[in-house]
Amino acid sequence: MSSTTAPAAPLPADPKAPAAEGIRKPVDPRTTKRRRTLAQWGFIAPAVIFMALFFGYPLVRNIVMSFQDYSPSTFFTGEAPFNGTDNWSNVFNDGLFGKALWQTILFTVGSLVGQFCIGLALAVFFTRRFPLNGILRSLILLPWLVPMVVSGIVWRRIFDQDTGVLNSFLGTIGLPGDTPWLTSTGMALISVILVNIWIGIPFNMVILYGGLQEVPKELNEAAALDGASAWRTFRSVTLPMLKPVITVVLVLGFMSTVKILDLVLALTDGGPADSTQTLGTLTYQNSFVQMDFGAGAVVGNILILISAVFAVFYLRVNRNEGK
């Protein structure tokens, strides 16, 4: 309100005087308003432009690229002619795509089930009061904060068939100590899932713990008084109250798991014999190893499609949360 410049200081209680002064100002109120809106957009515009360039553009560009013929020489000649649906049919006819898709599903489901169950169990455990609870709970976050590639490389060392500490430990306690954790086609995917469970536990635990804190204690106590067992109380009182948080944890876990790349490259590079190849690593291999960006874009688009379905799901949950 620019009207405060009016010399009406002695009579601030009178609402009419400053208003009347204000009208005499020559500036058109519509211009002022437009100028204000423009200035306000100035705050938001950089972020909108940034996100358009780094998220919007790649989405569109990937669709276009999936119909173009890229080869190693493309980046010298600058030519990537359109080739219809060649990339799509090539990818779908290659057995590797189906294999990677199936392994992505196994990887995602296995990781989520493991992370969630152990994370929930630990979250429930930490709701009890005992000495050092806080310190232990925050130290458990550490695996989640270490760069994922680095975790992968450390585990690669631990998993080594002949010289890794896992096999030598198993051997010491009398179990077979020669499991080829990362080097057999039957075991490698399971091992990668185990590592990803290890990485995901802290995240699941922290969010679920936060959710459990919100569940009113009186509810559990009332159920206990009614003679419900601890398990029964948990299942029919705590879990339903926790449902929104559970959905968020699972959807966020899904989004970060389905696109996995770092961890697989560090542990196995997709091998042995493509047994740990996922949609993420396949996109990478097609584009950045074979330099066939068209084929990479096809797999990438499938990955986006899968994520989009879950994005819709997530946003619906989020909207309900906001109420």
Added chain:
Amino acid sequence: MATTTHIPAAPAPAVHRPKRRWGATVFGVVVLAVMLFPLYWMINTALQPDASLVDVGPVPTGLDFSGFTSAITEQGTNLLTSLAVALGAVAICLAVSAPAAYGLAQFKLRGSRTIVFGTLITQMVPGIVIANALYSAYVDLGLVNSYFGLMLADASLGIPFAIVLMRSFMVSIPREVIEAAEVDGAGRLRTFVQVVLPMSRNSLITAGLFSFLYAWSDFMFALTLNTTDDVKPITLGIYQYIGAHVGDWGSVMAASVLSAVPAAVLLVLSQKYIAAGITGGSVK
């Protein structure tokens, strides 16, 4: 405690209770030990660089830092690169997202809801898909193998999260506070810098910490947007290193320890911000 085992099954109930609580602590310590074992093993291996692979002992017998010295000579530059790129990414991230978070929280602009919605959606776009399209754009713009290019890409990892987190905080700044500043003659920008930012300090720190961790941990953009050794962060350095010298695990692990230091330091220094960030950014 060995004497108590001779007394058969007659624990006094008064002793029983605190004992059970410490029992939970013991269980918690065991869980923590299992969870942190790989990190312990990383440090342990790093301190025994000369041990042949089979006889890396469960505890280092002497403190041999030669693994660390060779890691620093070979990966020191890459650590600095990571630091520079991560700090640059944090600066870009906060400069872009703090004003936007404020605008989306306090201005009643048409389209704000759509933008918030879009911000949530961007968090679901797989990084490799972005890299796939970004690479050819970067080639055209000359941003491949450049610090600035990698900083921009790494900033994109933190921006959606930072906007969502800071916005949820700035919504709760009372309108009167902002209006009072404007009545005092402060412009919109000054109000933002001198009133809003100081009030949102905690959410700024949390967003900054997380965007630092995201950029520091980034491997995918480093791998895909660099074709030469000009810009090589530590994550990429370690990855290429194991490809080349599989035998020298002592210094690989030493480099890994160094690359995990920022995470550990941040965890210790800023526990409350991290816990707030994990829950705040994802649930709200």
